[in-house]
Amino acid sequence: xxxxxxxxxxxxxxxxxxxxxxxxxxxxxxxxxxxxxxxxxxxxxxxxxxxxxxxxxxxxxxxxxxxxxxxxxxxxxxxxxxxxxxxxxxxxxxxxxxxxxxxxxxxxxxxxxxxxxxxxxxxxxxxxxxxxxxxxxxxxxxxxxxxxxxxxxxxxxxxxxxxxxxxxxxxxxxxxxxxxxxxxxxxxxxxxxxxxxxxxxxxxxxxxxxxxxxxxxxxxxxxxxxxxxxxxxxxxxxxxxxxxxxxxxxxxxxxxxxxxxxxxxxxxxxxxxxx
Numbered sequence: 001x002x003x004x005x006x007x008x009x010x011x012x013x014x015x016x017x018x019x020x021x022x023x024x025x026x027x028x029x030x031x032x033x034x035x036x037x038x039x040x041x042x043x044x045x046x047x048x049x050x051x052x053x054x055x056x057x058x059x060x061x062x063x064x065x066x067x068x069x070x071x072x073x074x075x076x077x078x079x080x081x082x083x084x085x086x087x088x089x090x091x092x093x094x095x096x097x098x099x100x101x102x103x104x105x106x107x108x109x110x111x112x113x114x115x116x117x118x119x120x121x122x123x124x125x126x127x128x129x130x131x132x133x134x135x136x137x138x139x140x141x142x143x144x145x146x147x148x149x150x151x152x153x154x155x156x157x158x159x160x161x162x163x164x165x166x167x168x169x170x171x172x173x174x175x176x177x178x179x180x181x182x183x184x185x186x187x188x189x190x191x192x193x194x195x196x197x198x199x200x201x202x203x204x205x206x207x208x209x210x211x212x213x214x215x216x217x218x219x220x221x222x223x224x225x226x227x228x229x230x231x232x233x234x235x236x237x238x239x240x241x242x243x244x245x246x247x248x249x250x251x252x253x254x255x256x257x258x259x260x261x262x263x264x265x266x267x268x269x270x271x272x273x274x275x
Contacts (some may be wrong), residue, residue, distance in 0.1 A: 024171055024179035026097060028105035029066025030164065031231055032115060034189040035240045037207050044239055046232065047113055047195060049205040050211065055228050061223050062213070064231075065112040066105065066182070073103035080122040081162030086260055090166045091183050091252060102161050105185045107148040113205070114196025117164060117187055118157040119126025123162060127192035135196055165247025167234075170227040171256040184231055185248050188240040210236040226257060 032047040048062045074096060081088075087098035110116045114135070119125040129135075137151055153160065164185045172179035195205070210232045215224040217229055224232070238246050 018166060021174045022177065022179045024181040026069040026101060027065045027067060027180040027182040027233070028069065028101045028108065028185065029182055030105045030109045030185045030187050031064045031167065031235055032109060032113060032187055032189060033235060033240045033243055035208065036207075038268060043209050043211050044236060045207045045209050046213070046235065047115070047189075047205065048208050049112065050203055061228070062208075062226055063228055064184075064223070065109040065115075067108040067112075069097075069100040069104040069236040070107075070144075072149065073100040075154065075179065076103045076159060078149065078152045078158045079161060080158045081160055083161075085165070087161070087166070091169060092254075094150065101183050102164065102185075103148055103159065105164060105183070106159055106161075107141060109187070111138050115193050116157075117190065118155075118159050120157060122158070122160075124164075125163065125190045126157065127190075129193055130196065138196065150165075160254060163244075166252055167247050167250060168226045168227070168231065169252050169254045171254055173257045184227070186235065186243050188243055210264070218244065227255075 023197060034045050036043055036045045046064065048064065050062050076099065084095040084099035084102070087102055088095045091098055091101065091130075093101075106117045110129075114129050116126045116129050116134070137155075140146060141148065141151060148159075164187045166183065167186045168184040170182050170184065172182075195207075213222060214229070214232055214236065217224055217232075235243070
């Protein structure tokens with residue numbers, strides 16, 4: 001499948017031969033989903049944020065919660081569910097890298113949405129994150145006042161890696177000035193939790209029916225990078241209740257889009273036959 005190169009990225013394509021190709025940084029993102037109101041025909045929904053137009057990466061794009069792996073993410077050992085070694089096998093990396101990826105996904109989701117995939121033990125999950133203490137912790141984590149390991153310790157919580165599923169692995173194309181080696185995860189909204197205040201990097205965020213989001217992208221009314229569009233298309237075929245089982249069935253291999261020219265127009269394509 002081919003995707004037109006967004007206008008905001010075309011200048012980087014033109015200048016690519018004059019720049020050193022940056023090494024991609026490890027990053028993680030979670031497609032957080034819930035089932036919409038069946039009465040309105042909305043179908044499965046995802047929590048999507050629109051990044052400020054002034055951001056240096058993916059400006060004006062709708063994205064899932066996510067971000068770079070931090071050094072402190074490696075320190076989390078309050079953990080239940082599949083261990084880092086198992087996640088490493090899933091994503092084709094070592095256990096330390098896998099630990100950082102899972103923690104970054106859960107941490108960034110909490111920072112950016114207020115949804116916390118953690119609980120007091122292996123059989124429970126936080127039911128409400130709207131208390132002032134939790135909302136303050138979101139800001140403290142985002143500002144780097146302490147890491148996720150310290151946050152979990154202060155709250156007496158453990159990360160629930162069994163609440164997330166591995167979905168895909170995308171690497172930013174070489175022409176981009178900022179490159180990320182991103183693992184995509186999926187998770188269903190925990191019962192009782194609701195999203196909090198809008199994160200600083202976004203000017204809009206909401207639960208959006210994926211079928212309607214894709215229609216908006218096709219009509220040019222919303223912008224997404226190809227990995228997000230493709231993930232939304234895949235997730236739209238499932239329900240939130242099925243999403244972890246669907247993730248467990250997937251084979252994950254790195255996807256690094258390339259530029260192709262068709263009839264004088266530039267597109268993003270891929271080395272794989274199917275995305």
